[in-house]
Amino acid sequence: MTEFAPALMDQGNGDGVLIARSLIAAYEAAHYGADLPSGRMALEIGKPCPPTDALPVGTRLAVVTAWNPFSNVLSDTENASRHEALVEAIYVARLAWYPASGGDPAGEWEPEISAAVVDPSDELLDQWMIRFGQNAVVVAVVGGLAQLRLHPWAVIVDG
Template identity: 45%
Template sequence: MTIDEPKLQELRAALPELPFDDQGPVFRAPWEAQAFAMTLALHERGVFTWPEWAHALSEAINEAQASGDPDLGDTYYAHWLRALERLSTAKGCVSGEMLAQRRIEWDEAARATPHGQPIALKRTLTAATLAAYRAAIYRIHAQPDIDMKIGIANAAVASLLARHESESAVFVTAFNPFGHVLSPEDNAARQHRLIERVERMGLQALPGAGIDPLNIWLAETSLLVLGATPQIADALMTEFGQNAVVFVDSAGLPQLRLHPDYH
């Protein structure tokens, strides 16, 4: 893994016990490198500071040692992963329920994978979930509001994109990742991070809401991100844990775009 020198120095200052050699961080297994990369990405996106991370990691290590961990160095990234889970939960990136469900999914995938083969975690969407997405109203808070429906070209949306000189857009929320219903406070915090993420991308966004016409599920605060490409749609969907987003082309045609894991 390659890290530029300023970031490397900052990281080493914050985490002096991090295993290093002349080429950078040292990992004993691929999952350790993945956990490290996830942490680095979350820090770069402003989810937490290095002092916050150092504190969370120190707590995880101290708890393990108090429980009898011999602290020989081979469990360092187990503590790292625990700290990552805790801090990500505290920051509203995931919920405890989501982590528990993901552990179950990985366990099932591991038991279904032949020995020696890489474990592949496959997501599935039920027909009912897809039907709900297709039936939903995707409302853009403009003047006046514009309601989009999947597969139906909308002249008002096409005009909106033209006025903003945008060839495409994506309608996305950070609410209820992968269908796991979170508290209003957690959803609001996640949506705020989505807004900040879009701003850092240098893109303009309009507020909106995903609405269930049957009122079975509550409306989800959303954004119409102007100028977003399919690649940006996938990046936001992945980062904020969404099963799908709505991609809109210059003709104002909204289409459901599924998470890359479903492709």
């Protein structure tokens, strides 16, 4: 199993994971989507997550990426390796998932390859954010609103 966390744990310098308000705003403005058997499901923070044949009302869906830890851009090769490790972790957890992505609607940063994981626990999402160095994941209960779940050690700072 590939591990990534030790090299990334220092991001918060012992004070937690520092996340600028402007970065949170960028995550909130981003467009996310999952490629379901019935087609692409769009997810936007604060907007409803509609039910589909694959995801009935009440199903929990989380869009998780391993790309660009703590928003530090890595090469496509490094990101692909990290994504493979995330997919392995999803299989180990025995959860269903669909290909997904998240991107900036203005095109200032490239879409990140992600996984839309069905019914993950908060504990598991927190473990993955720690392991893969992610500031946040998108979580929605089908029939409810999509929202950000911040890193368990998040400290929000101005900027």
